[in-house]
Amino acid sequence: MATLNETALTKALGIEVPLICGAMYPCTNPELVAAVSAAGGIGVVQPMSFAFVHGRDLRTGLRKVRALTDRPIGLNLIIEKSAKAYEDRARQWLDVALEEGVRFFVTALGKPDWVVKKVHAAGGVVYHDVTERKWAVRALDHGVDGLIAVNRKAGGHAGQQDPRVLYESLADLGVPVVGAGGVGDEAAFVDMLQMGYAGVQLGTRFIASAECAVHADYKAAILRARAADIVLTEKLSGVPVAVIRTPYIDKVGTKAGPIARRLLRHPKGKHWMRTFYAVQSIWQLRQSVKKGNAYKDYWQAGQSVEGIDAVLPAGDIVRRFAAAAAAAEAA
Numbered sequence: 613m614a615t616l617n618e619t620a621l622t623k624a625l626g627i628e629v630p631l632i633c634g635a636m637y638p639c640t641n642p643e644l645v646a647a648v649s650a651a652g653g654i655g656v657v658q659p660m661s662f663a664f665v666h667g668r669d670l671r672t673g674l675r676k677v678r679a680l681t682d683r684p685i686g687l688n689l690i691i692e693k694s695a696k697a698y699e700d701r702a703r704q705w706l707d708v709a710l711e712e713g714v715r716f717f718v719t720a721l722g723k724p725d726w727v728v729k730k731v732h733a734a735g736g737v738v739y740h741d742v743t744e745r746k747w748a749v750r751a752l753d754h755g756v757d758g759l760i761a762v763n764r765k766a767g768g769h770a771g772q773q774d775p776r777v778l779y780e781s782l783a784d785l786g787v788p789v790v791g792a793g794g795v796g797d798e799a800a801f802v803d804m805l806q807m808g809y810a811g812v813q814l815g816t817r818f819i820a821s822a823e824c825a826v827h828a829d830y831k832a833a834i835l836r837a838r839a840a841d842i843v844l845t846e847k848l849s850g851v852p853v854a855v856i857r858t859p860y861i862d863k864v865g866t867k868a869g870p871i872a873r874r875l876l877r878h879p880k881g882k883h884w885m886r887t888f889y890a891v892q893s894i895w896q897l898r899q900s901v902k903k904g905n906a907y908k909d910y911w912q913a914g915q916s917v918e919g920i921d922a923v924l925p926a927g928d929i930v931r932r933f934a935a936a937a938a939a940a941e942a943a
Contacts, residue, residue, distance in 0.1 A: 616802065616937040620788040621811035624737055624757065625684055625716055628652035629934040630811035631801070632760075632790060633818045633926070635688030635718065636768070636912070638665040641825040642673050644818060644926055646680035651930035656686035656718055659705045666825065670705050674712040687714050691722035710734050718760060719751075728755040739790065743771030745781045758788040760813055765794030767816045767914030770844070770854045779807050796919030798936035805937055814929075816913045821926040830911055831923050833858070839915040856911040 619630045633640075633648040635658035642662070645655030655677075662673035677685055687709040689702050706727060709717070715736035719727050728738050732755070739758040740751035748759050761778045762771045771778065775791055782789050788810035795801050796817050804812045818824055820834045837856045844852035845861060855861060924932075 615941045616805045617934055617941075619805070619810040621758070621790060624788065625654055625686075627654050627684055629930055629937075630790075630805065630809075631930055631933055632656060632686070632718075632811060632813040634760075634792060634813040634815040635661070635686075636815050636819070637661045639815075639819050639824055639826050639912075641666045641823070642668065642676040643680065643825065644821065644823040645685055646677045647821075647823045647926035648818065648930055649677075649683040649685050650681040651927035652683075652934060653930045654684055654686055654716065656688050656716075657709075657714075658688050670708050671712060674709065674714065678712070684716060685714060686716035686718055688718045688720070689727060690720050691724055691727060692720075706730060710736070719756070723754055724751060724756055725754040739788075741792075742782070744773065744778070748782050748785060752785060752787065756787070758790065758810070759785070760790045760792050761809075763791065763793035765839075765915040766792050767842075767854045767912050767916070770852070770914065775804060775809075776807055779809060783808060794915050796916030798933050800916070800919055801933045802936050802940045806940070814916070816916045817920055817929060818926055819913070820920050820923050821929060822923060823926045833911045834913055834917050834920055835922070837913060837917040839918040842913060842915050842917065853912065854914055856913050856917070858911065860910075 617629055621630045622628060629652040631653035633644065633653060633655040635656040637658050638661050640658035640661040645657055648655035657673065659670045662668045662670055668676065689706060691702060710730065715734065717727060717731050717736060717738045718741065719738060720741040724738060724740050731738050737757040739760050740756040741760045741762055742748040742751060743762050751759065759782060761782055763775045763778050764770050764772050765775065770793060775794060779789060779791065790811040790813050791804040791809040792813035795804055795812050795814055801812055816834060819826060820831045833856050841857045842854050843857045843861065845855050
């Protein structure tokens with residue numbers, strides 16, 4: 613009989629704990645990915661974070677992870693087609709990852725059909741980020757193997773639905789569903805599994821880990837924050853992104869300006885505006901995690917900050933969550 617720590621996700625990926633360290637720009641570094649995977653969960657690589665923050669091309673970064681653990685790891689690919697140069701790079705990243713033995717991929721935005729085709733040919737699996745049922749159905753039409761259900765409590769680009777409502781809207785689709793958002797402590801992890809999720813993806817909890825190579829100011833901000841301190845800003849990407857409210861956020865505001873809003877509604881203008889925001893946010897986020905409060909404090913985080921009160925080794929986080937799931941099963 614399956615347990616909370618033995619699910620469709622763990623069986624598909626060959627891992628021991630149904631826990632994913634989600635890909636995060638600019639917070640994903642090789643040591644963090646390796647530590648989560650070595651402890652029995654699975655770390656997911658964010659290739660732009662490797663390249664633009666930690667100074668490693670994808671192949672070098674993957675080999676660094678492999679030098680630290682031989683356990684399964686994953687790769688995140690954003691496949692939105694607004695920028696041809698990025699799409700070309702994403703295709704190269706996919707090829708490199710497959711060559712280096714990665715067999716778990718998490719896609720976001722766009723049509724994942726070309727990723728699915730290559731990954732399935734290599735014997736791998738693809739899960740797709742979704743925020744509601746209609747996007748899940750479209751992703752399944754393109755052949756994905758599972759879903760990452762991003763709820764309204766998530767950091768970064770959050771969804772709009774509560775975890776239970778979102779799960780119930782996806783449960784009948786016949787594939788594993790992983791919950792993402794709002795899980796900062798062991799009790800929340802167990803609660804998500806008991807809802808029926810095949811696994812849980814965590815981001816913010818792992819920013820406040822020993823292996824995450826961000827500035828200490830960022831980790832301290834997560835420890836201080838509570839769920840009520842998480843606000844949505846349009847200033848990073850043109851669509852709402854969850855960040856910790858700070859004096860800097862209050863100063864610059866959270867709404868896109870009138871010109872930006874007009875461009876974002878225009879069929880052609882939205883691509884230009886998204887490119888502008890992407891370049892700006894890549895720089896701003898990189899500077900904030902490198903320089904801390906000496907720069908503009910844009911701290912991406914989700915409502916899971918409510919349950920985070922200490923910086924811990926990533927492996928300890930995985931083991932604590934796994935132990936809590938086992939205890940709940942035995943109770």
